Amino acid sequence: MNATQMATAPKQPVRDIVDYELLFDCVHCGLCLEACPTYVATRKEMDSPRGRIYLMKSLAEGRLELEPDVVRHLDLCLECRGCETACPSGVRYGRLIEKARFYIAAHYPRSKAEHLLRWVISSLFPHPTRLRPLLWPIKAVETLGLRSVVEQILPGKLGGWLSLLPPLVQTNHTEHQPWPTARQTIDGPTVTVHQGCVAQLFFSRTNQNAARLLKAAGYRVVPMARTPCCGALDWHLAYVEKAKRFARANIREIQRIQADVIVSTGSGCSAAIAEYGELLHDDPHFRDQAQAISGKVRDLSSLLLEARLSFPKFPCTVTYHDSCHLTHVLGVREAPRKLLRSIPGLRLVEMKDSDLCCGSAGSYNLLEPEMARELVRRKVDNILATGADYVVQSNPGCELHIAAELRRRRAKTQVIHLADFLALAMDAQTGARSELSVSAQ
Ligand code: SF4
Ligand code: SF4
Structure with missing residues (x-):
């Protein structure tokens, strides 16, 4: 701490709500506000x-x-970390808000309903074996054509949660053809x-496509026998001991299979x-x-770009949405765009505020549906303004x-994961029809 900081430091002991000294990195310039x-x-x-x-510093001093208003402003943060990449002073906002949330979890008396909501999210979503049976009645309702009716009549937040799920009943499963350009x-x-955890249920095709692309690019892909949740969901809910258990389980499995590189969709x-290095320090x-293990994490688009995977002609108009943690934590912005631009015939149109969070943010859209909905409305306005056929993320x-x-909005634009989009472009040359919509396994 320098002399100015010492002069402004409080006389009484600082409460252990944040890494107090990190607060002084903020020079109040406001350059993060629009991010x-x-x-x-x-x-x-x-x-x-x-x-x-300012709130965290006032709490610490x-x-x-911890009054309801203060907690409300801190709860509303998405932990998207857009402010970190915008900040010229290198403020470690993610670390600050994370510790503040642990403090709130330990000291703030939330209502029983709030506790229950968090407990349900933590008990269900990181556990595919618990979540899968709950999808069976939803599939049955969907088969009867009653899903939208059920979404309207479910109480509380449940109807909103259900509306986030994709159609679960799928047809047209296509056999994968070998790609001529594979190495x-x-x-x-x-x-x-x-x-992933939820991704195991709804995005197994995306995971398969990521593995197919990596193989086509020449990498040796080794499967994990069992993939535990990465722990992010519990970490952000401040169930830190549970998050650590997930982290240790992942470390053991990754060491067992001796993977050099870890990719996640x-x-x-x-x-x-x-x-993980920070979580288990x-x-x-x-x-x-x-x-x-933390040092082994790489991004799919960067690996495919490095391997110079080539794509056949695939004429369409695409816009790209920057997922927060890829952009603001892993620092990957250009690699997915370069990959998309390398596809002959593809036109990439940038949307406004492509790196502003869509409101999903882990379990945020379950806990804070109003703000999440407001943010996704803005995001989709910007997507539709591009006139793109696909929004890739x-x-x-x-x-x-x-x-x-x-x-x-009954919009024609299709949202698609980068792995699925690249597989779609590759499949076009073999005449195979990729499955685009997600499905529960
Ligand atoms: S940009 Fe950084 S230094 Fe400026 S107000 Fe935001 S957090 Fe503080
Ligand atoms: S919502 Fe995102 S940009 Fe805003 S304070 Fe939270 S982490 Fe930073």
Whole structure:
């Protein structure tokens, strides 16, 4: 701490709500404000990164108590980390808000309904074996053509949750054909595709396509025998011990299969694994292994670009949505765009605010449906203004959330994961018809 900071530091002990010294990196310039989706939506200072940092500092210094208003402004943060990439002073906002949330979880008396909601999310979504049986009645209702009716009559947030799910009844399963442009396996690093938790159920095709593309690019792909949840969902809900258990399970499995590189089709999962070193920094048995695993995370688009995978002609107009954690945590912006531009006949049109969060943000759209809906409305306005046939993105959560809004508007534009889009372009040369919509397995 420098002299100015010492002079402004409080006399009483600082409460352990955040890494206090990190707060002083913020110079209050406000350059992050327009990069913050909640500030853009509400125009309230306390819904901005600068305002939230002020709240955290006031809490830490005992000038403010954990009152409902304060918690509300902090709860409304998406942890999208758009403010981090916008900040010229290198403020580690993600670390600040994460610790503040742990503090809130330990000290703020939430209502029983809020506790229950968080417990349900944590007990169901990271566990495919628990979630899968719950989809059977939804499939039955959908087969009877009654799904939209059920969405209207379900109480509380349940109807909104159901509307986020894609159609579950699928037809037209296509056998994969070999791609003529596929390479011989290169004697390079082995890659594993982390299957995600919810993604195991709804995006198994996306995971398969990611593996097909990596193989076509010449990588040796090794499967995980069992993919535990990456832990991100519990981490962001401040169930940190549970998140650590998931992290350790992943580390053990990745070490067992001896993968050199870890890819996930969920950018939130990639970012979480890339931060295992931080999550387990105080675990003497796993600290070093966690650091090593974090260093193995790579992004699918970067690997395909490096391997110079070539694509056949696929004429269409595409816009690209930057998934938050791929952009703001892993720092990947250009690789997916370069890949798309390498497809002959494809026209890439940039949308306004492509890197502003769509409102999905892990379990945010389940916990904060109003703000999530407002943000996805803005996102889809920007998508439709491009006139694109496809909006390509790199995260299943974004896909579900944007697809639900496109369905509500009966829009023709199709939202599609980058892995599925590239597979679609490759399949076009073999005459195979890729399955585009997601389906529960
Ligand atoms: S977080 Fe960074 S960009 Fe935002 S006000 Fe502070 S110093 Fe400025
Ligand atoms: S993480 Fe996202 S929502 Fe939260 S303050 Fe930063 S930009 Fe705003």
